[in-house]
Amino acid sequence: MQTDQDSKPKVGEFELLTAKQTAVLHLLAQGRTSKEIAALLDTGESAVNRHIEIKRSRLGGVTRLELARRYRNACPDAPSALRVDSAEQKIDLVAPPPTDERPDRDDAEADPLFQDSLTMKIEAPWAGQEEPVVVPRVLDGANATLTRGAAITIMVTSILASLVLAITAAWAITEALGG
Structure with missing residues (x-):
């Protein structure tokens, strides 16, 4: 220092x-x-x-x-430093800001301002891409849920029927062989 x-x-x-x-x-x-x-x-x-x-x-x-x-x-011939004596006077370089009172935005007149909204629909870039079809077209459509439910029921019933048939066949073979 x-x-x-x-x-x-x-x-x-x-x-x-x-x-x-x-x-x-x-x-x-x-x-x-x-x-x-x-x-x-x-x-x-x-x-x-x-x-x-x-x-x-x-x-x-x-x-x-x-x-x-x-x-x-x-150096005596050196220039003196330029200084401003601001203690004696006040210089306003800019006009004071206006002090107009603005109304509060919480009144009833401010409510319609939020009704100016604009509805926009923007599609995602990937929305137009075709994906490979996994489900046959028979199971798509207006009654897709009903059609798919019926298909599932038919498949479960056929699996259970084949299981019962296999167990019955195994039991018949066991009795025929002397069991």
């Missing part, structure tokens, strides 16, 4: 600067960005950043803002 003594310029901090370095620090003290400084000095932005970074590292890694502040304090 920096103290007040760190922000005070030391003797010789800004001596032995080249003309380009002085110009860069002078514009930095005015609050310009690296891109603006590069455009004003007809040099590259990386060169401007390099000048600033070299000076920052020589001063112990201070921030750009602190570098500009120290340069303003150390």
Whole structure:
């Protein structure tokens, strides 16, 4: 953390600067960005950043803002920082928002707003695909449940009849063989 003594310029901090370095620090003290400084000095932005970074590292890694502040304090010809004294006056940049009272939406007049709905029918992309027919067409139709129930009853009855017939045949063979 920096103290007040760190922000005070030391003797010789800004001596032995080249003309380009002085110009860069002078514009930095005015609050310009690296891109603006590069455009004003007809040099590259990386060169401007390099000048600033070299000076920052020589001063112990201070921030750009602190570098500009120290340069303003150390050099009498450095521009003063532009400041706005907002304690004395209040500047309204935007008109205050209108304060018209809107009625609540919970009254009876708001109810018809929900009747504006629109019914839409969207078919699924897979709805039109034909699936292979598993059930014979005889078991489909208006009375499909009745027809399928009758088919199941007939199949169960035939299975039971064949089972009874098989048991009767086995019993007859057992008695014929001497059982």
